[in-house]
Structure formats: structure tokens, C-alpha cells
Amino acid sequence: MSIQMNGNSDPVARLRSYIADGGFTQGVRLPPERHLTDELGMTRATLRKALGALERDGVIWRHVGKGTFIADGSPQAPSNATVELGRQLTPFRMMRARMAIEPAIAREAAVNASGDTQMRMQRALERSKAAATWREYEIQDDIFHRTVAEASDNLLLLTLFDQLNGVRRAVAWGNVTRRSAQPSPDHSSFAEHDAIAAAIANRDPVAAYESMRGHLRSVSQRLFGEG
Structure with a gap:
């Protein structure tokens, strides 16, 4: 899948757009990090920071060894x-x-x-x-x-x-x-x-x-x- 970047330099906003434009729904696994870095045009370190931000917002959840999945919309525990x-x-x-x-x-x-x-x-x-x-x-x-x-x-x-x-x-x-x-x-x-x-x-x-x-x-x- 290829997406238009629309000049957005904010990695978190770019990742949100990728998820929305790709039609990823609850329970769907996102592509591997190496694929996302190519698609989104960002380094792995930047990608991981963006993934961390979306995980804190309750948009995604990550399971070690299995991958990153779209959450059900329930928020993560607040600070x-x-x-x-x-x-x-x-x-x-x-x-x-x-x-x-x-x-x-x-x-x-x-x-x-x-x-x-x-x-x-x-x-x-x-x-x-x-x-x-x-x-x-x-x-x-x-x-x-x-x-x-x-x-x-x-x-x-x-x-x-x-x-x-x-x-x-x-x-x-x-x-x-x-x-x-x-x-x-x-x-x-x-x-x-x-x-x-x-x-x-x-x-x-x-x-x-x-x-x-x-x-x-x-x-x-x-x-x-x-x-």
C-alpha cells in the first residue's frame, strides 16, 4: 500500500493518517516496522516514538513477538x-x-x-x-x-x-x-x-x-x- 504524505512532518499525525487511509480496523495487525519505515519515510527510532504515542492514546496495542494491532478504542490507563x-x-x-x-x-x-x-x-x-x-x-x-x-x-x-x-x-x-x-x-x-x-x-x-x-x-x- 502506498500513501500520500501531504507534506505532514508530524510523525504521529502521519501514522494516524496511514492507519485511517489504510482502513485498518479493530484487531487488525499493522505491517512490520521495516515496512512502515519505508511507507512512512521515517527512521525506526522515529516510528517507535510515534507508535508509543498512539499506544498511550489507546489507538494501538503491541504484543511482543506478535506485532502491533489496532485497539478497540478503549483508552489506556491514564497517568x-x-x-x-x-x-x-x-x-x-x-x-x-x-x-x-x-x-x-x-x-x-x-x-x-x-x-x-x-x-x-x-x-x-x-x-x-x-x-x-x-x-x-x-x-x-x-x-x-x-x-x-x-x-x-x-x-x-x-x-x-x-x-x-x-x-x-x-x-x-x-x-x-x-x-x-x-x-x-x-x-x-x-x-x-x-x-x-x-x-x-x-x-x-x-x-x-x-x-x-x-x-x-x-x-x-x-x-x-x-x-
């Missing part, structure tokens, strides 16, 4: 500091933090998004709408929001998003009741995500900010009855 911070936050406070930070990231994405990140946003949207289970939807939802952060083209903002996301995973959410096996075709997040992606594609920072804020307020409303 002790993240767990401790998560214990001190309520889900409502977590959502308030997201509303303070993610709209600003979306605004930067509208200014700086590359064609590659926009294509990956659209792919995540399409896959979320085709999800057969809530778990599949949540994986694509996570990919969409992280790709927005990548589109900001600001390593500090991306790192901040990853830290925020790690704390979100550590917050005790309890059991979320689902009334169906999968999202309905009129699930409100679909249109909200479309609006965010459209604003970014249109290079409209104000609309991107407001669309992301509106989306997070909608999620907060569904979870807590207030936004």
Missing part, C-alpha cells in the same frame, strides 16, 4: 496525575472546561486547517454516521475532535487538547443510559459536527468558534439538563 485531577472534577466541570477551550481551538483550525486534516474530519463524520454501535460512534467522535485540534497547526493547543481529553477519560461519568443500540439518523451531534467542519472549511473563525461552543452546550444539555 496518576491525570487520575487525581479527574477525581477532583465533576462531569459538569469537565464540560465547562471543554467549552472554555475547544471553541478557541476550532477558531484556530478555521485559520490553519490543511486539506489533509479537513479530509480526515470528513472521513470521521462519515464513519460516525455509519456507526453500527455507540462504541463505534464514540471512537469516530473522538477522532473528529482531535483532528480539529490537529487542524489548529499549533502543537501547544494540540498538547492541551490531549491533556484535556485524558482528564475527560479519567472523570467518573457513571453509566450513560442509551435508548438504542446505535445513534439515530437524526442524532443532534451529526448536524453540529457538520457545522463545525463547514465553518473550518469556509475559513470562518467566528462560525467555527460558535459552532463548537453550540455543540458542546448541546452535549451538556443532554447530559445535565443545562449548558
Whole structure:
């Protein structure tokens, strides 16, 4: 398999794109490292650092002697500091933090998004709408929001998003009741995500900010009855 590099110099983003473009799904083994270094145009040391980053994010898991596999989307255990911070936050406070930070990231994405990140946003949207289970939807939802952060083209903002996301995973959410096996075709997040992606594609920072804020307020409303 051959992929287009799209000028992306970030090894982690390049590896993520390779996985997404290659259609690798849960449980599938990635090619050997010697093959990946040729495909991705990076040294083995750089590749291993990128693999380590994706393993920490829960995207892949590695088994000595067997290879590297695509994970099921379940996050890896967060660090002790993240767990401790998560214990001190309520889900409502977590959502308030997201509303303070993610709209600003979306605004930067509208200014700086590359064609590659926009294509990956659209792919995540399409896959979320085709999800057969809530778990599949949540994986694509996570990919969409992280790709927005990548589109900001600001390593500090991306790192901040990853830290925020790690704390979100550590917050005790309890059991979320689902009334169906999968999202309905009129699930409100679909249109909200479309609006965010459209604003970014249109290079409209104000609309991107407001669309992301509106989306997070909608999620907060569904979870807590207030936004």
C-alpha cells in the first residue's frame, strides 16, 4: 500500500493518517516496522516514538513477538496525575472546561486547517454516521475532535487538547443510559459536527468558534439538563 504524505512532518499525525487511509480496523495487525519505515519515510527510532504515542492514546496495542494491532478504542490507563485531577472534577466541570477551550481551538483550525486534516474530519463524520454501535460512534467522535485540534497547526493547543481529553477519560461519568443500540439518523451531534467542519472549511473563525461552543452546550444539555 502506498500513501500520500501531504507534506505532514508530524510523525504521529502521519501514522494516524496511514492507519485511517489504510482502513485498518479493530484487531487488525499493522505491517512490520521495516515496512512502515519505508511507507512512512521515517527512521525506526522515529516510528517507535510515534507508535508509543498512539499506544498511550489507546489507538494501538503491541504484543511482543506478535506485532502491533489496532485497539478497540478503549483508552489506556491514564497517568496518576491525570487520575487525581479527574477525581477532583465533576462531569459538569469537565464540560465547562471543554467549552472554555475547544471553541478557541476550532477558531484556530478555521485559520490553519490543511486539506489533509479537513479530509480526515470528513472521513470521521462519515464513519460516525455509519456507526453500527455507540462504541463505534464514540471512537469516530473522538477522532473528529482531535483532528480539529490537529487542524489548529499549533502543537501547544494540540498538547492541551490531549491533556484535556485524558482528564475527560479519567472523570467518573457513571453509566450513560442509551435508548438504542446505535445513534439515530437524526442524532443532534451529526448536524453540529457538520457545522463545525463547514465553518473550518469556509475559513470562518467566528462560525467555527460558535459552532463548537453550540455543540458542546448541546452535549451538556443532554447530559445535565443545562449548558
